Amino acid sequence: MIQEVLISNGNQMIKTYQSTPSADVIPFMQNLSGLSLTLIQLYNKEGKSLLNEKEWTFQIQPHDIERVIARDKATVINQADGSDSSPHAYSVPLPVIGIPFQANGQPYVLGVTVKQNSAGDETMNSIHLMYVIILFFGSFLILIAARYIVNPILRLTEATRNMAKGQFDIELPTKRKDEIGVLSASFNQMAKELGKLDRMRRDFVANVSHEIGSPLTSISGFTKALKHKQISEESRIHYLTIIEEESERLSRLSQNLLQLSHLQQDSQPLNINTYRLDEQLRKVVIALEPQWSEKEIEMDLQLESLLVQADEDKLSQVWVNLLSNSIKFTPVHGKILIKTMMKNNQNTVSITDNGIGIPEEEQEDIFKPFHKVDKARNSSVKGNGLGLSIVKQIVDMHQGDIQVSGKLGMGTTFEVKLPQ
Structure with a gap:
């Protein structure tokens, strides 16, 4: 853990100082400050900081100094949260460790934390800026893509409604080569085929009406002619022959229609x-x-x-x-x-x-x-x-x-x- 590393580094600094009896504690610690990734500050028993602040540092409150001295062991003081106005303020809370020791018969506390990496801050700031740019352009592109996809679907929906109303002369643009273009082309083909079927249906009804209407008209006309008594036997036979032929024509038509319907429905299996x-x-x-x-x-x-x-x-x-x-x-x-x-x-x-x-x-x-x-x-x-x-x-x-x-x-x- 980072706290263990800080305690280890702080104890090593204290041991290094204690191995040099003639050294003055303040200048010695001042020289160690900033030489590693560990940032330090030296405090006396009143809680006063003794090292010059070459860069952003941290402040331990006097009551925390008293608590560390009283416990006589390394103590986690607080979290350096960079809440001050320094340009090197941390964006992520970091642990601060207080380590008590004796120098020249006086109690001191060595405050230790992690040294801020300005290059890392700049990298993080760049990453954050990149995130903002990506989010902006991503949202913009999503909006464009949504319109690119949604508009053809809206046209397709409207065309489907019109087709449901019996309008088959519909043609959607099919220049696109993606799935929507394929769907539009398939829709156009379907509309074309349905249009043909609709025309065939109308033609079928018209043809059936004509094929049935013509013989019925003949039968009706010649039947009325037979009601008149003033016709010759030859004319009567001629009229009856026509009525017979037209009746057979109707019979053939109904049989053919019935057979075609059965064949189309596969209701007659092959033998x-x-x-x-x-x-x-x-x-x-x-x-x-x-x-x-x-x-x-x-x-x-x-x-x-x-x-x-x-x-x-x-x-x-x-x-x-x-x-x-x-x-x-x-x-x-x-x-x-x-x-x-x-x-x-x-x-x-x-x-x-x-x-x-x-x-x-x-x-x-x-x-x-x-x-x-x-x-x-x-x-x-x-x-x-x-x-x-x-x-x-x-x-x-x-x-x-x-x-x-x-x-x-x-x-x-x-x-x-x-x-x-």
Whole structure:
């Protein structure tokens, strides 16, 4: 402990003096003062300090001197706390030790404490100043950083509120490369996708309303016409035929909507079995013979023998929908080519016709519900725009892929890839 060191140093000074009998105690102690890290002061029995104060020193009260002499042993007097106005005042309390001894038959007390290190004070002052500077600039930088972080979050919060109200045309700045920038970019992408879904929802409602409204209007109109008795039998049969066709159209629409909903919700699990894909395609071509024979379409089958593990009924619907579409839009005396092959370790089926084709800008949208390429086609080309959506959903359920290619006026190719 520091008190033990001070007592040891003080006793050593006293022993050094006592080993020199001819020395005068005051000059001797005066010379020792300041030679080490220990600061000393000499007191007589009345408590008067006897050494010149070359630098800041300390003062022991007379009653403390009397107490030390009375105890006749080293005593802790007080703590030097630097409360005076000296420039060398301590900032940390230091112990003061009083050690009694005899010189020339007179009692004295040697006061000992730690010598102040001015370089240490300057260092501590510099450190304190540095702390203040760091605190100031740190607070300033934290304020800037907080605004840099909080402002984008506030914008994101406001954008989220607007999105909750149905406003999806929102775009946050994404120039930042940090996590907030990534979050803003993700938010923009989410807003874009939600905007697409919202537009699809509105289009879906509008298309369903149109697809249901058109046949209902026809049925209602021709039913009113049948109420009039002054119509010929030929007209009556014609009106009833139209009503029947429009009713079938409504029935197909409701069935397709129900099937698409079930497929999207995965409510119908796949019934997987292994069968010959080429044989399935031959059966579909034979089943659709009345359609392509009526238009005198040439059917070219180039079918390799392929085994596939899939839901036979659902894939049969895929080929029926794709081939029916090709027949619809292939002109009289046209040609349809159906090929099966193993391509990149996948079972691949391609159906190519030389019909009206699909514009390249619309090829990405043809699998969306109710999308129709030929929006102005006449009523002889039946369909409600759900067939290809059902095809895409079934192919996706089989972990497969479907692609469309071709150009307007040069025919269309649908290529379906299924895993082995």
